[in-house]
Amino acid sequence: MVYDYVIVGGGIVGMSTAWQLKQRHPEKSVILIEKEGLYAKHQTGHNSGVIHAGVYYAPGSLKAKFCKEGVAATIQFCQQNDIAYDQCGKLLVATNSVEKERMLALYERCQQNGIEVELIDEARLKELEPNIVGVGGILVKDTGIVNYQQVTTAMAMRFEEMGGVTRLNTEVVGLSESAEDVTVSVMSNGKPDAVRARFLITCSGLMADRTTRMLGIETDFQIIPFRGEYYRLPAHYNNIVKHLIYPIPDPDLPFLGVHLTRMIDGSVTVGPNAVQGWKREGYGKLNISLRDIWDMVTFSGFWKVLKANFRVGLVETKNSWWKPGYLKTVQKYCPQLKLSDLEAYPAGIRAQAVMKDGSLVHDFLFAESARSLHVCNAPSPAATSAIPIGNYICDKVADKTGSGNAAGQAA
Ligand SMILES: Cc1cc2nc3c(=O)[nH]c(=O)nc-3n(C[C@H](O)[C@H](O)[C@H](O)COP(=O)(O)OP(=O)(O)OC[C@H]3O[C@@H](n4cnc5c(N)ncnc54)[C@H](O)[C@@H]3O)c2cc1C
Numbered sequence: 001m002v003y004d005y006v007i008v009g010g011g012i013v014g015m016s017t018a019w020q021l022k023q024r025h026p027e028k029s030v031i032l033i034e035k036e037g038l039y040a041k042h043q044t045g046h047n048s049g050v051i052h053a054g055v056y057y058a059p060g061s062l063k064a065k066f067c068k069e070g071v072a073a074t075i076q077f078c079q080q081n082d083i084a085y086d087q088c089g090k091l092l093v094a095t096n097s098v099e100k101e102r103m104l105a106l107y108e109r110c111q112q113n114g115i116e117v118e119l120i121d122e123a124r125l126k127e128l129e130p131n132i133v134g135v136g137g138i139l140v141k142d143t144g145i146v147n148y149q150q151v152t153t154a155m156a157m158r159f160e161e162m163g164g165v166t167r168l169n170t171e172v173v174g175l176s177e178s179a180e181d182v183t184v185s186v187m188s189n190g191k192p193d194a195v196r197a198r199f200l201i202t203c204s205g206l207m208a209d210r211t212t213r214m215l216g217i218e219t220d221f222q223i224i225p226f227r228g229e230y231y232r233l234p235a236h237y238n239n240i241v242k243h244l245i246y247p248i249p250d251p252d253l254p255f256l257g258v259h260l261t262r263m264i265d266g267s268v269t270v271g272p273n274a275v276q277g278w279k280r281e282g283y284g285k286l287n288i289s290l291r292d293i294w295d296m297v298t299f300s301g302f303w304k305v306l307k308a309n310f311r312v313g314l315v316e317t318k319n320s321w322w323k324p325g326y327l328k329t330v331q332k333y334c335p336q337l338k339l340s341d342l343e344a345y346p347a348g349i350r351a352q353a354v355m356k357d358g359s360l361v362h363d364f365l366f367a368e369s370a371r372s373l374h375v376c377n378a379p380s381p382a383a384t385s386a387i388p389i390g391n392y393i394c395d396k397v398a399d400k401t402g403s404g405n406a407a408g409q410a411a
Contacts, residue, residue: 002181003029003165005397006197008172008211010034011044012152013378014203016390018166019159024394030164031195032156033186035171040152042281043205044383046228046348048261048272050244051075051085051144052381055092056256059112062364066385066392068113071142073387078146081154084264090143090244093125093134093333099248100135106248107138116141131240132333143244145264148383167195175200175214175372182215182371199401200372201393206280206351212367212374221353221361221376222299225280225292226255228272228350229320231342238266245333253312254352254360256380258329269345270330270337275320276306276313277349285320285347304358353377364389366396373397 004025007018010032018032036042051074054067078085094103103119110117118139120128125137160166167188174185182200186193202211209223233240240260247257255274262268279289296302306313319325327339353361353376364385365377373396375389382389 001029001196003031003195003197005030005199005201006182006184006195007032007201007203008184009203009205010036010039010152010156010166010168011042011203011205012040012148012155012383012386013205013375013389014201015039015152015155015159016386017201017203017393018164019155020387020390020394021397022159022162022164026162030159031197032159032164032166033170033172033184033195034166034168037169039156040149043348043351044152045149046283046346047148047380047383048259048269049145049147049263050090050261050381050384051087051146052384053090053115053140053142054113054381055106055110055115055117055138055140056249057113058362059109061362062392063362063381063385064113066364066388067381068115069388070381070385071144074146074151074384075144077151077154077387081158083146083150083154085144085146086262086264087142087144088243088262089139089141090246091125091129091132092138092140092246092248093132094136094248095134095332097135102248102251103136103138105251110138110140129241129243129245131336132245133335134333139243145244145262147264172211172214175211177215177369177371198371199397201397202372202374203378204375205378206349208351208353208374208376208378212376215369215372217367217369217374219367219376220356221365222295222301223280223351224296224302224305224354225277226350226352227275227277227320228255228348229275230269230271230345230347231326232345233268233270233337233341234343235267237268237341240268240334247333253309254362258326260330260334270342271345272348273316273320273326273329274350275316280349280351283347283349299356301354301356301358305354305360308358350379351377352379368396368400370400373400
């Protein structure tokens with residue numbers, strides 16, 4: 001059989017796309033292929049679970065737009081599907097005069113992005129969060145928390161109820177495109193097989209560059225894995241904060257800084273940091289992959305990123321191995337925490353697209369051919385934004401297939 005649409009990747013972006021495509025085109029055949037035995041096993045299942053309000057993103061960027069839309073869409077999806085979420089709000093805390101200046105710039109950005117926020121002084125900060133110290137902050141009321149694995153699983157259920165097909169334990173190992181269709185070569189439970197479809201969409205996270213290139217599309221970026229390491233606080237600290245507590249980020253760095261995150265299960269995590277990963281889907285500190293390392297060291301962009309961030313990289317790496325250093329990053333705003341309060345918690349790995357010139361791609365990035373569309377960069381807040389991203393992909397596919405309704409018509 002030739003499917004109308006095949007989607008590669010059962011993380012939240014792929015599943016949101018599959019669910020929305022099937023919703024738009026109930027009469028079309030849609031199949032989603034995932035190499036793992038369950039959905040959301042990688043980035044979607046190893047993140048902070050924050051429904052971001054859209055504080056940080058460049059005005060006019062896809063990130064700013066999709067994040068703002070994503071908050072409302074995620075909450076509506078949770079309400080409709082009986083998924084627990086909590087709009088507990090977040091506090092960005094400045095701890096010195098440099099951070100206070102950065103905080104004001106961030107406040108400006110919130111205004112430009114139409115995010116409702118409140119600037120608070122030291123006294124109000126103390127009133128809101130007695131266990132947190134700082135010279136001021138930004139209160140973002142719309143920020144929330146959820147379990148994105150649960151969201152993805154609910155999307156999968158909705159997709160399958162409408163007749164969508166899913167194939168787990170099926171790894172895409174090759175792609176080819178003809179004038180009529182796309183052939184997806186797979187290894188399914190150890191056996192070679194092929195799936196044909198009129199249109200292909202890849203949402204393969206940490207493997208985004210590889211699946212895009214499988215079709216012969218030339219790319220000038222590569223995925224570099226950045227580990228995000230967490231700790232969890234002991235249960236008696238579950239109420240240490242009422243909001244999520246974030247530092248004011250350094251605008252020159254792409255990650256948000258170690259934060260205190262209330263999780264939807266009631267626990268509180270500390271993290272994530274940002275350190276170089278040596279295996280794209282390897283979560284242990286010592287995990288390495290020779291293929292992943294080879295791909296990095298033979299890519300000029302990797303060395304340029306390393307050079308540009310050498311000092312910060314060294315500090316992050318030191319703190320990754322030396323717990324007291326890690327603790328200091330959070331004691332800055334939560335001084336009562338001690339070394340023994342940092343309990344083990346699984347790490348996540350970010351898929352960060354890096355260009356040949358060493359620049360990090362901040363916005364969502366897509367590539368395409370006549371019969372395919374590829375999500376090449378979907379970093380945070382792509383979990384928050386997954387519904388608008390899926391909707392955007394459905395629109396693009398409709399444009400490319402020449403009609404809002406027919407993948408089968410000439411692409
Ligand atoms: C540490 C960390 C913290 C984060 N915190 C937040 C947060 O609080 N809020 C937020 O909004 N975002 C957050 N993010 C970002 C968010 O988790 C990701 O942007 C989002 O999950 C990306 O989803 P995805 O579907 O693109 O990728 P993934 O979830 O990685 O899914 C990709 C899927 O493709 C599959 N795949 C890959 N190659 C193949 C192949 N060849 N064949 C078949 N299947 C394949 C993989 O197995 C995987 O299941 C965080 C990310 C990290 C790492």
